[in-house]
Amino acid sequence: MGLLRRFDPRSGLRYILILQLAIAGVLVLSDVVGVIPSPFQERVELPTGPVSPGDQRREYRTDRSDPSLIPQDGPLDLPVPEAFPDRLDFSVQEVEGLGRVLLLSGQIEVDDSSRFASYLSDMKEKPDLVALHSPGGVVSEALSIGKRIREAELASAVLAGAMCVSSCPYILAGGEDRIVSLRGLVGMHQHYYDQPRLIPVVFAVEGIQKGQGETMQHLIDLGVDPSLMLYSLNTPPEEIYVLVEEELLDTRIATQVID
Known part of the structure; x- marks a missing residue:
């Protein structure tokens, strides 16, 4: 009874708050360490060019495409912006042969995804092809x-001069026919799944595994070999692994490869 009398609930809450702040600090520090390169870590220079x-490993950039990665030995199927818009932009073009x-x-x-659905439903004519960059x-x-594209029974493509990397190939997977130009680029790497901040590591890992499972199921449902995920899981987020023709066809992320 003496111990119970001496127990101060306010002190107990204070200790719990301090512990929570310490855990939060460790998690934030781990994020910072992961984002800021260590001055003692040797920087590996990646190759450039096609x-x-x-x-097949190149630097990953989100601000602009890198034309040097794509062979420039012919005309583009359609013009694409070199600098990527901050969010998806939708435009319609008539392209000869497509x-x-x-x-x-x-x-x-x-x-x-909602913006895409609204744009698609407002189109007076159904597009013959959804091209990605x-x-x-x-x-x-x-x-x-990707699911909306499949529901609309559309074809998808990465055409000459265009890039579709990181999570973009999951949109490409939605096409009933999936066309990839050898003068375009499809690439994979490790990516982040939506996670609440400042949660215990065990729950974060569980969420990541759940996200990877949903991604694999997406590929299976759309007829793409889930082995495609190996190129994603084995490539650091600051790099991109570019798929060559054999890999595009073997994984069925492309049903047709064109020049």
Whole structure:
């Protein structure tokens, strides 16, 4: 009874608050360490220029595309912006040999799937093709856009001069026919799934695994080999692994590869 009399609930709450702040500080510090490069870590210079089998890792950038990564030995199928818009931009162009092309270009942000659905429903004519030019972005939005493309029974493409990397290939997967130009670029790397901040590590890991499971199921449902995820899981987020023709066809992320 003496111990109970001496127990001060306010002190107990104070200790709990201090412990929570300490945990938060550790988690924030771990994020900072992961984002800020260590001055003692040797920087590995990645190759530049077009990829070839066995030489497929390049720097990942979200601000602009890198034309040097794509062979420039012919005309572009349609013009694409070099600097990526801050969120998906939608535009329609008539392209000889391809018909009415709906171009999705820019970073994939929250609510872009709803914006895409509204734009598509407002179109007077159904597009013959959905072309992609994106550095990726929010994974859940990419999955949703890919599903909407499949529901609308549309074809998807990465055409000459265009890039579709990070989460963008999950949109590409939605096409009933998936066309990739050898003068375009499809790339994968590790990406982030939506996670609440300042949660115990065990729950964060559980959320990441759940996100990866949903992504794999998305690919399976759309007829893409989930082995595509290996290129994502084995590539650091600051790099991009560019798929070559054999990998595009073997994983079925492309049903047709064109020059």
